Amino acid sequence: MMRKKLVILLSITLLLFTQCTNKQEVKQTADMKNITEQTVKKVQNALIAKAGIENKDLIERGVAHAASLWRASDGSESEFEVFCTENYIIDNAEKQIIFEKISKNFESLWGHGNKIMLDMNENMHLENGPYHNIDAMFAAYSPSAHFADDFYANKIAFVIALNYPPFSLDEKNELGKNWTNLQWAFARLGDVFTARVPANLSQAIxxxxxxxxxxxSEYNIYMGHLLNGKGEKLFPEDMVLLSHWNLRDEIKSNYANKEVGLEKQDMIYTVMKHIIGQSIPEKVINSGAYDWNPITNKVFENGTEIQLASEPDTRYQQIINNFKALKATDSYYTDYNTFIKRSFSGEKEIPQEEVEKLFDQYLSSPVAKQVGQLISKRLGRDLRPYDIWYDGFKARSSISEESLNAITEKKYPNAKALEADLDEILVKLGWSKERAELLASKISVDPARGSGHAWGAQMKSEKAHLRTRISGKGMNYKGYNIAIHEFGHNVEQTISLNDVEYYMLNGVPNTAFTEATAFIFQKRDLQLLGINDPNPDKxxxxxxxxxxxxxEIMGVSMVDMNVWKWLYENPDATATQLKEAVIRISKEVWNKYYAEIYGVKDEPILAIYTHMISNPLYLANYSFGHLIDFQIENYIAGKNFPSEVDRIWSIGRLTPDAWMQKAVGESISIKPMIEATEEALKHIN
Ligand SMILES: [Zn+2]
Structure with missing residues (x-):
């Protein structure tokens, strides 16, 4: 987990569109686009005549982009003309000087904004004693909420749009091959103001x-009220599970239960199918007032059968509501005029078609069948659909958890002990003492209330924060393992802020890339304790x-992507029509990639994921994190670990493809992960 992207997201995406509603309603007519195509052409030609034909492309791009952001409230058409003439920078040296000034000031704004957010959230995130309502009120405050408003009003956004216009993902990937870091940094500055979506539409989203x-968050199943065919209750009376995460985890935890584990797992899957198909009685959701037999779908009140209405496709109405709100902003984007494009080409910076192609390769690999057979052998039965969550490969270390706890509790009695040891950890990973001390000096360890996270700085003079939970006894092994993961994030955050050539390039391409570093550190946790785990199979x-x-996740992502494509093809669909489409699509994906391995067709299980309802098109990130992790590990093997980490994380925020080319010399690929799995199967079998 990490927090750095939060601020980037806030400053670049969300807050761009945050305005006060009232003001917006009053300004409704004043805020229409008012620059005609004619004026755009006229201004472009005038600037080309002045700056020279060699600047034609950039001028055309910049003027068109500034015009697309300009509203009647910003000035008349002639005022736009004057603005462009006065603010277009012809001289390259001057353009760089102004870029550096903007950059320095944005570092101050975003860096301090981030620092304020950290401070406002401190009582919520750190172990600062009991918290009060006032703490939550401060935590909800965002210092950069009016950033976009302010920068359109003071016209700095238009100076940027005109002189440092944005490039589409395809353009970045293609033109970027020959770009200098400065050109990349110009393009990243261009990405700060790409679309001006009216505040009321952003608020609707x-x-x-x-x-x-x-x-x-209110979709709980009261497990103690589920009945099997014999009228028995298999689950503890007070067990309440949130769909789908807790239901899935309960399936996982029942692999160890040899007596009724299978019956419980089957029952949970039956519940899931009622949720997907919306045949679940509405009143058993989030309530223990009735007993419910999911197999017959009969409901009982005090032992007497009663009739209850099914949930009226509310699950799918939520997706439609999200879709309609997001689609309403499509016309405000030039390149990314669908949510699918914004989510993939825009946010993840990998085109949806490429993601689908990559996932298809992975899902089609013959290695799946071998792993399926191995699982079936270990379970001693044929596979069932919910075995997509089989977790019996979690190899325990050959050293007991107790002895590991004893080591970490003694070594790290409190947060400051870990902070004092960060440079030593880096030295053990191979960094020089001097470099290790420098990196460690930029990371602070704080005692967290929750499970912990890594929150990066946004300005070079600030530290990154490693938040970790430590009990009175000291840090247990589990907490230590997570802390090393978070430390990986912090090291990435520190290098990718301090060592990239330009501030506008700070960071890594997207969430998946920072997870990859965290995995790389986390895997080395025992080595850092000086333990050589003698379990070779681990x-x-x-x-x-x-x-x-x-x-599993790639299959769910496939369903998610295809559902959104269907929505765009059927924008007026009802919740019931969407439900039918989701079930059909999830069965199609199942039949294509899973049916042969599982020996059963037409299963809808991939449609149970909650992310599809509340976080559409997000899941793909998770898969990428692992693919990238394997590629980097594969590339680093046999090389100098610290110098490669230093080199790779200082590349800066290029596009994922451009970044991977520089980091490991190839595009994102499934190959290293598939090969590692084949290798592992050889050893296990
Ligand atoms: Zn993480």
């Missing part, structure tokens, strides 16, 4: 998302386990 979150089991997790 967050309202729909919040409603979906609330719907999900790494192989971990690889197969990861392979199987990604095999």
């Amino acid at each position: 967050s309202q729909a998302a919040t409603d979906a979150d609330i719907y999900i 790494a192989y089991f971990e690889t197969i386990d990861l392979y199987w997790q990604v095999f």
Whole structure:
């Protein structure tokens, strides 16, 4: 987990569109686009005549982009003309000087904004004693909420749009091959102001998302009220599970239960199918008032059967609400005029078609069948659909958890002990003492209330924060393992802020890339304790386990992507029509990639994921993190670990493809992960 992207997202995406609603309603007519195509042409030609034909492309791009952001409230057409003439920078040296000034000031704005957010959230995130309502009120405050408003009003956004216009993903990937770091940094500055979506539409998006979150957060199943065919209750009376995460985890935890584990797993899957198909009685959701037999779908009140209405496709209405709110902003984007494009080409910076192609390769690999057979053998039965969550490969270390706890508790009695040891950890990973001390001096360890996270700085003079939970006894092994993961994030955050050539390039391409570093550190946790785990199979089991997790998530991502394509083809669909489409699509994906391995067709299980309701098109990130992790590990093997980490994380925020080319010399690929799985299977079998 990491927090750095939050601020980038806030400053670049969300807050771009945040305005006060009232003001917006009043300004409704004043905020229409008012620059005609004619004026755009006229200004372009005038600037080309002045700056020379060699600047034609950039001028045309810049003027058109500034015009697309300009509203009547910003000035008349002639004022736009004057603005462009006065603010277009012809001289290259001057353009760089002005870029550096903007950059320095944005570092101050975003860096301090981030620092304020950290401070405002401190009582919520750190162990600062009991918290009060006032803490939550401060935590909800965002210092950069009016950033976009302010920068359109003071016209700096237009100076940037005119002189440092944005490039589409295809253009970045193609033209970027020959770009200098400075040209990349110009393009990243261009990405700060790409679309000006009216505040009421942005608010509608967050309202729909919040409603979906609330719907999900109240979707509990009262397990103690489920009946089997014999009228027995298999689950503890007080067990309440949130769909789908807790239901899935309960399936996982029942692999160890040899008596009724299978019956419980089957029953949970039956519940899931009622949720997917919306045949679940509405009143058993989030309530223990009735007993429910999911197999017959009969409901009982005090032992007497009663009739209850099914949930009226509310699950799918949530997706439609999200879709409509997001689609309403499509016309404000030049390149990314669908949410699918914004999510993939825009946010992840990998085109959806490429993601689908890559996932298809992974899902079609014959290694899946071998892993399936191995699982079936270990379970001693044929596979069932919910074995997509089989987690029996979690190899325990050959050293007991107790003795590991004893080591970490003694070594790290509190947060400051870990902070004092960070440079030593880096030295053990191979960094020189001097470099290790420098990196460690930029990371602070704080005692967290929750499970922990890594929150990076946004300005070079600030530190990154490693938040970790430590009990009175000291840090247990589990906490230590997570802390090393977070430390990986912090090291990435520190290098990719301090060592990239230009501030505008700070960071890594997207969330998946920072997860990859965290995995790389986390895997070395025992080595850092000076323990050589003598269990040779542990790494192989971990690889197969990861392979199987990604095999599941990619299938769900496939469903998610195809559902959104269907929505765009059927924008007026009802919740019921969407439900039918989701079930059909999930069965199609199942039949294509899973049916042969599982020996059963037409299973809808991939449609149970909650992310599809509350976080559409997000899941793909998770798969990429692992693919990239395997590629980097594969590339680093046999090379100098610290110098490669230093080199790779200082490349800066290029596009994923351009970054991977520089980091490991190839595009994102499934190959290293598939090969590692094949290798692992050879050793296990
Ligand atoms: Zn993480």
